[in-house]
Amino acid sequence: MLRVGLTGGIAAGKSVVARRLADLGAVVVDADLLAREAVAPGSPGLAEVVSAFGPGVLGTDGALDRPALGALVFADASARERLNGIVHPRVRALAAAIVDGAPEDAVVVEDIPLLVETGQAARFHLVVVVDAPDEERIGRMVRDRGMDPGDARRRIAAQASRDDRLREADAVLANDRTLDDLLDATDALWHRRIVPFRDNLSAGVPAAEPTGPLAAGLAGTSGPGRRIRAKLAAALPSGASVEPGSDPDGGPDGDMGPTGVQVSLAADADAEAVTAALVLAGYPRVRGGRRAGDGPGEGAAAVHRAADPAVDATVTVVAAPPFG
DSSP states (O other), X not given: OEXXXXXXXTTSSHHHHHHHHHHHTOEEEEHHHHHHHHTOTTOHHHHHHHHHHOGGGBOTTSSBOHHHHHHHHTTOHHHHHXXXXXXXXXXXXXXXXXXXXXXXXXXXEEEOTTTTTTTOGGGSSEEEEEEOXXXXXXXXXXXXXOOOHHHHHHHHHTSOOHHHHHHTOSEEXXXXXXXXXXXXXXXXHIIIIIHHHHHHHHHTOOOOOOSSSOOTTOTXXXXXXXXXXHHHHHHOOTTEEEOOOOOOOOSTTOOOSOEEEEEEEOTXXXXXHHHHHHHHTTOOBOTTOOOTTOSSSTTOOEEEEOSOTTOOEEEEEEEOOOOO
């Protein structure tokens, strides 16, 4: 299963991309829909929201009055945190049930508006960010949603900045031109990168070493080594650690040349568990590469490579040198 985290700021066009990915065959988990389910009339979630914010957030029909609640939480960071603490755990539980029921060879896309704000980037094989300039997004909210410009700016300010969101992006879909341009970019990302990544992952094989320009979605990304290390650190079992890297984040497009990451094993580490974790994280072992701990000699290595055809990355597993 290939797990994709899809995010973007308000009015960036994320919902358009989510619908297109669903049409292309992805299993899409919509966090906004699940958030509504989490606080549906009669639910424990709604009861907790009313307890936290008062009966004024209920409409006359007993359902949540979203504009009234929004007026409270977008003006008060502590109120937003309180609301998130009620809703997010319920949304994650509902999403997990959908993911658990998806086919093993599925592409599962979790559409999460606050993916970066809630620190979830490291749990996905790919983080796809739909991006548009702030002024363009404000114009859309005013034109298409009838929103006051000041309110639109406050909504944007309540979310992660564009820079913070792009910092976590493995792929960027720019939405600053036409709708057809966005859909074409989404199609290219699906066919040239997501599907081959899924197929490599299902087969347990690395991507072929690139012989030309890397695949779709890289424009606007930066710091691949940093992102890779964060994902591996989140996936590895105890006894294995990711060595710090020295690669810079780079500017727009980053340094997308070959990336090397080293994983060190403590003496009591389960090498097979480490190999399995790397495979699940999207880094199958190179055929013929040695397993960690194979053969005599300190530092015996296993070599893994990315299944993502857009990432020229190698992970080397070595035995940590003894102390003393």
